[in-house]
Amino acid sequence: MQSTHIADFRPGMAAAQPTGHEAGRQRQGRLWSNLKEVCDLLHIPSFNIAQTDELLFQHVQFKTGQRIHTIGQPFDMLYVVNSGFLKTVLIDEFGNEQVLSFPMKGDMMGVDGIHTRHYASEAVALSDCDLILLPFRKLASLGRTHVELENMMYGVMSRELVREQAMIGMLGALSAEARVARFLVSLADRFAQMGYSSKLFNLRMTRHEIGSYLGLTLETVSRTLSAFNEVGLISVDQRTIGIKDPDALKNLRRLPPSRARGRQNGAAARARAAEAAETAAAAPAPHTAPPLLAAV
Amino acid sequence: MQSTHIADFRPGMAAAQPTGHEAGRQRQGRLWSNLKEVCDLLHIPSFNIAQTDELLFQHVQFKTGQRIHTIGQPFDMLYVVNSGFLKTVLIDEFGNEQVLSFPMKGDMMGVDGIHTRHYASEAVALSDCDLILLPFRKLASLGRTHVELENMMYGVMSRELVREQAMIGMLGALSAEARVARFLVSLADRFAQMGYSSKLFNLRMTRHEIGSYLGLTLETVSRTLSAFNEVGLISVDQRTIGIKDPDALKNLRRLPPSRARGRQNGAAARARAAEAAETAAAAPAPHTAPPLLAAV
C-alpha cells in the first residue's frame, strides 16, 4: 500500500523484526503452538508448564482486509495475535465504524464473545496476519487441570479491562493533542515491546481509523500530527512516524497556541512545548479541580 | 425551579423499592449468601448448583462516602453489590477523578485488580451499601470443581468488557445530548431490572460525577437535563428524574437548535425532538459516512 519511500529503512526494520513465525512448528503442513509458547506470547508467566507438546493450538493466516470474526457471529474461538496488525470495531446503528483497539502481537481477541456467546465486535486484518486459535470450551476445561492456564485467562481478561478503562479515561478527559500524543507513545511502547524500533515505525492504520479510535475526525488527527511535526516532537511522512521527543509527548496536555509558534526554529518551539507539559505536570492538582485539562 | 410537581409520587417510589437485604441469611450476627444466591444476583444462569449451603460468602456493609478499595491497594477480593449505589473512579496524574462506572445491585467490582494483583480503580459508596465478599483465590479454586462458577467468572468479566466497549463507542461518537439521553435510558433499564420504577427514580450521583462519567462538564449535564425537561422528554427536580418519553431518548442524537424551540407547548417540541431521532434512525447510513452524528 504505502511501499516506496520507506523502502530505504525497511531492511533495518526487517532486521529488528522477529521472524514472525518464530513460535510454532510445522505439522500436517500447518503451524501449531504449545501452551508455553502461547503464554510467552501473552506475557503471562508460565513457570512450570508441564510437557504440553501434545497440547497444541493451530495457527491460521489472514490476508490484509480479511475479517476474522463479525458482530453477532456465534462465539467459539479466542485468538492470539502471533504476527500482523488488526483493528477491532463496533458498528453503530447507522453503520458507522467505531474502532475499539488495534491488536498486534501478543494481544488476545474475541473475549467479548464469551458473555453472550456471540462476538460483540468485528476484527479485521490491517496486514497479513498469523493468529493462534484457542477454542474457548477446550481452553476452559483445560484451565481446570492447568492452573497456569486459568490464571492466564483471568489475567488477560483483567488486563484488557484495565486497558479499556484507561481508554475511557483518555476519551473523557484529554484534549485532541494529548490523545494523539499518547496514542503515538503507546504505539511506540508496544513496538518496543515487540522488538521493533520505538523511534521510527509505520502506522498500519489510516487517519480515519486513528480518529475513530481516539474520538476525533481524520482532519484533526492530520492537523495534530502536522503540528507535532512542526514543533519537532515527531517527524511525519505519510504513515511513517519518527518519535523525536517521547517524554514531551508523554506529558503533553496542550500545545502553545499556533500564532505563538510561527517563524522560529524547531528546537525553541519544542522546548516550549515540553515546558508546557512540565508546567502542567508540576501543577498543584487540587482534588476538586474541574475534570478537563489544566491551563497551559 | 421545578421542585413541587413530583413530590406527590415520592411515596410510590418507596413502595417500589425492594427491601434490600432479601438475599442472605444471618449467621454469627452477619449476613452470608450461598453460591446460588450470588449467581442469581449476577444474573448468571445457575441450573444445577449443588447443595452449596456450606459454601457461604460473607456480606459487608459500607456507609455513604466510604471507600471499598483504593488504587494500588493489594488485590484479594471481588465484590458483588447486593444493595446500594457506588461509583468507581480513576485518579489521573493531576488528582482529577474520572468516573468509570456506577455499580449497583448485581454488579461485580474489583475485576481490574486481577491482572496486576493491585486494584486499578477506586470504589466509593454513594449510599449505604451491602456487598458480598468473594475472595478471589478461593473463588478461582472453587471454579475448578464447580463449572458453573467458572462460567460465572468468565461471563461476568466478558460482560464488563462489553459494557466498557459500549462506553468507549459512546464517548467516541455521540454528542453531549445523546450521551446524557443514553445515560438516563441505561439507568432506567437498570432500575427496571432491579425491580424499581424505570419511570421515576433518584440519581444517586452529582452532576459533576455524571459529567465525569460521560466526558462532559457538570454545566453541560445540567443544561442538557434542563433542555430535555423543557421539551418534555423528562421531568427534572434536583436528583429526581421522571422519564416521559423513553423511546425518543433512546434514539435521540441531537435536539433541534434552541432558538427553534422558544415559545411553544411542550407536546409540539417533544414531537419534533422524537421526529429528529426517527429521521436519523431512518437514514441510509452509508458505511463510509463520517463517524460523528448525523444531521438533524
Added chain:
DNA sequence: CGGGTACTTGACTCTCATCAAAGCGCGTGG
C-alpha cells in the same frame, strides 16, 4: 498513465468548556 484513495490544508461553524453569579436545599449549630 489514469483513477481512486488517503492525506493535507484552509475557511468557517458550532458545540461545548470556561468563567461568573445567583438560587436552592440541607445539615449544623446557636
Added chain:
DNA sequence: CCACGCGCTTTGATGAGAGTCAAGTACCCG
C-alpha cells in the same frame, strides 16, 4: 426552631477547540 453556611444546581455570557465543508496534493495500483 431558625439562621447560617456550604455544596449542589441552574443559568447566562463568552470564547476556544474541534467538527464540517471544500479544494487541492500525494501516492498507489491496475
